Amino acid sequence: MQQRHGRSADPRETRLRERLETVRARSAKSSSWRTSTQYLSRLMNKNGFVPVKARLSREDLAFLAGAREEVIMFAELGVRLLDLHRPQESGGITSDPGSPIHRCRACMSRWPCPTFRAIDDAFNV
Numbered sequence: 001m002q003q004r005h006g007r008s009a010d011p012r013e014t015r016l017r018e019r020l021e022t023v024r025a026r027s028a029k030s031s032s033w034r035t036s037t038q039y040l041s042r043l044m045n046k047n048g049f050v051p052v053k054a055r056l057s058r059e060d061l062a063f064l065a066g067a068r069e070e071v072i073m074f075a076e077l078g079v080r081l082l083d084l085h086r087p088q089e090s091g092g093i094t095s096d097p098g099s100p101i102h103r104c105r106a107c108m109s110r111w112p113c114p115t116f117r118a119i120d121d122a123f124n125v
Contacts, residue, residue, distance in 0.1 A: 023070055030063035081119060087111040 043050045056064070087102035104113035112120070 023066075026059065026063050026066075029059040031057070031060050078119060081115060085113050085115040085119075 040050050040052065045051070084106040085104050086106075088105040090101045090103040102111035103109065104111055104116065107113050107115065
């Protein structure tokens with residue numbers, strides 16, 4: 001069993017970590033469509049569709065097969081983490097009553113907590 005920081009890893013953590021690493025690896029191997037979408041949007045017909053003829057690699061197809069569900073899953077994960085990790089007043093004595101100290105309601109770290117910062121950093125690339 002995998003060890004992290006001197007303790008046995010939870011099998012659920014191992015499974016989730018492997019799943020996330022698989023999604024990340026599959027995504028990194030696929031081609032970006034960012035530049036293609038600008039060109040393709042100009043080809044939209046009157047019914048709102050774009051006829052596409054594309055050469056896709058095996059990695060592109062593997063990515064596209066699960067992309068919609070994985071994006072929904074990650075968005076839900078992000079929302080749930082934000083619901084858990086949000087500020088609350090710490091209730092302690094402060095020298096500035098107009099600006100009380102806040103702590104994360106889930107992990108009790110000083111606000112913004114490491115989890116919130118990690119999410120914020122991931123979306124501010």
